[in-house]
Amino acid sequence: MTDKSSIAAGTLGGASVRTQQSAARGLWSSRWVFFLAATGSAVGLGNIWKFPYITGENGGGAFVLVYLGCILLIGIPLLMAEVMIGRRGRQNPDGAVARLAREAGANTKWRVAGWLGGLTGFLILSFYLVVAGWALSYIPTTLSGTFSGVGGDASGELFNGLLASPMRLIVCGTLVLAATMLIVGFGVRGGLERSLRFLMPGLFVLLLGLVGYAAVTGEFLQALAFLFVPDFSALTATSVLIALGHAFFTLSLGAGAMMVYGSYLPEGTSIAKTSVLVALADTVVALLAGMAIFPLVFGNGLEPGAGPGLIFVTLPIAFGQMPLGQVVGGLFFVMLVIAALTSAISLSEPSIAWMTERFGLSRLKAVLVSGGLLWVLSLGSVFSFNLWADYQLFGKTFFDSLDYLTTNWLMPLGGLMTVLFTGWVMKEQTVRDAIGIRHGGLFRAWWLLLRFGTPLAIVLVFLNLSGLI
Ligand code: TRP
Numbered sequence: 001m002t003d004k005s006s007i008a009a010g011t012l013g014g015a016s017v018r019t020q021q022s023a024a025r026g027l028w029s030s031r032w033v034f035f036l037a038a039t040g041s042a043v044g045l046g047n048i049w050k051f052p053y054i055t056g057e058n059g060g061g062a063f064v065l066v067y068l069g070c071i072l073l074i075g076i077p078l079l080m081a082e083v084m085i086g087r088r089g090r091q092n093p094d095g096a097v098a099r100l101a102r103e104a105g106a107n108t109k110w111r112v113a114g115w116l117g118g119l120t121g122f123l124i125l126s127f128y129l130v131v132a133g134w135a136l137s138y139i140p141t142t143l144s145g146t147f148s149g150v151g152g153d154a155s156g157e158l159f160n161g162l163l164a165s166p167m168r169l170i171v172c173g174t175l176v177l178a179a180t181m182l183i184v185g186f187g188v189r190g191g192l193e194r195s196l197r198f199l200m201p202g203l204f205v206l207l208l209g210l211v212g213y214a215a216v217t218g219e220f221l222q223a224l225a226f227l228f229v230p231d232f233s234a235l236t237a238t239s240v241l242i243a244l245g246h247a248f249f250t251l252s253l254g255a256g257a258m259m260v261y262g263s264y265l266p267e268g269t270s271i272a273k274t275s276v277l278v279a280l281a282d283t284v285v286a287l288l289a290g291m292a293i294f295p296l297v298f299g300n301g302l303e304p305g306a307g308p309g310l311i312f313v314t315l316p317i318a319f320g321q322m323p324l325g326q327v328v329g330g331l332f333f334v335m336l337v338i339a340a341l342t343s344a345i346s347l348s349e350p351s352i353a354w355m356t357e358r359f360g361l362s363r364l365k366a367v368l369v370s371g372g373l374l375w376v377l378s379l380g381s382v383f384s385f386n387l388w389a390d391y392q393l394f395g396k397t398f399f400d401s402l403d404y405l406t407t408n409w410l411m412p413l414g415g416l417m418t419v420l421f422t423g424w425v426m427k428e429q430t431v432r433d434a435i436g437i438r439h440g441g442l443f444r445a446w447w448l449l450l451r452f453g454t455p456l457a458i459v460l461v462f463l464n465l466s467g468l469i
Pocket of ligand 1 (some may be wrong): 041042043044045046047121124248249250251252253254255257343344346347411
């Protein structure tokens with residue numbers, strides 16, 4: 001094979017030899033570390049910042065139910081497929097898909113599923129780091145006691161004050177970007193592994209504590225009813241699309257992230273079991289975040305549909321009232337930033353790999369180029385909240401448009417290509433060997449879901465949204 005794609009794959013091979021060497025040096029030193037890394041990618045702003053606010057905007061219970069259905073029937077099967085492709089391809093997404101396509105005797109153009117994912121991750125990261133910057137800037141604000149005794153209005157004003165200051169947003173976003181690029185460029189292994197070991201359990205305990213606090217001081221029953229009693233009249237076609245998009249977002253799907261992580265997974269680890277556990281951990285964190293926030297929302301007379309600022313307005317009220325709130329709150333935002341960083345790393349990895357492949361850049365140069373581009377693009381999101389707030393594309397700010405485009409269209413599209421590739425291009429026997437599900441019935445159930453259920457669901461949602469059905 002001397003065509004362009006194999007040359008590209010060869011170059012990619014160079015990049016991936018390095019990553020594989022890191023794997024050999026023990027990137028995932030155990031299954032537990034893979035689980036932590038995948039959970040670190042999955043658990044992030046999506047769970048704590050985004051899930052509560054979109055649940056609030058989409059009417060609560062019915063939306064949560066559809067979201068859980070999407071995780072179960074679309075998210076988990078696709079997560080398994082992505083990890084499987086990564087592990088069998090043993091390369092970055094683009095090269096892994098191309099390699100498996102060749103193996104199946106199919107057209108290597110399927111690799112578009114890989115590079116499109118890289119682009120999607122890149123676009124997501126440009127606004128993700130701005131939101132992570134909000135969390136970062138809230139660390140000193142909380143520690144200094146600014147929130148002590150604030151109510152809903154004052155807290156809202158403080159948040160609006162942050163959004164109104166491009167300078168503060170740029171400084172914080174830049175710090176997050178620099179930290180991400182530093183870790184991706186130099187120390188993925190140590191940094192990721194160390195922060196994950198403490199972060200995941202720590203975040204979990206802190207969230208549990210916050211739920212407890214909210215249960216005692218807030219409107220807990222009203223919050224539970226809002227989250228878990230479905231009111232289908234509140235559900236629109238757009239809500240269904242948003243629920244589907246969020247299932248992708250929160251499990252880091254459709255952007256190559258889980259493929260890259262799967263490429264470091266040792267043979268013999270159960271992909272199915274690990275995927276279910278990752279999805280479970282991710283879902284539990286999101287639901288806990290909802291249970292921590294909504295009691296405060298209702299208890300303080302705030303609006304559930306307040307939008308992206310929801311947690312930044314509600315949680316400070318609680319931190320301003322509880323004993324040791326400055327410390328607890330500071331710790332919370334520190335953990336939120338670290339959770340965002342472990343996700344940001346997985347968002348940037350596929351596009352960095354793409355750059356080293358496509359342009360033969362060194363990893364360091366790729367990080368610098370990618371970081372520079374991200375920085376410029378992130379300004380669009382920063383200005384969406386101040387200088388360009390009135391400048392709308394399709395009735396949305398730049399920030400909202402980017403979120404909408406990536407989460408609701410690009411990720412499901414990437415996911416659709418991945419399931420079609422796995423279910424219809426790869427040979428059944430290859431998939432059976434690669435996924436390693438021993439139980440025949442379980443394999444069949446997954447295989448059928450992947451071939452028919454998942455693509456059909458994604459297509460139906462797309463058609464519905466385009467107004468065709
Ligand atoms: N899942 C992360 C969150 O919920 C975000 C994320 C990380 C992501 N990697 C991704 C989203 C890849 C889409 C694709 O915060």
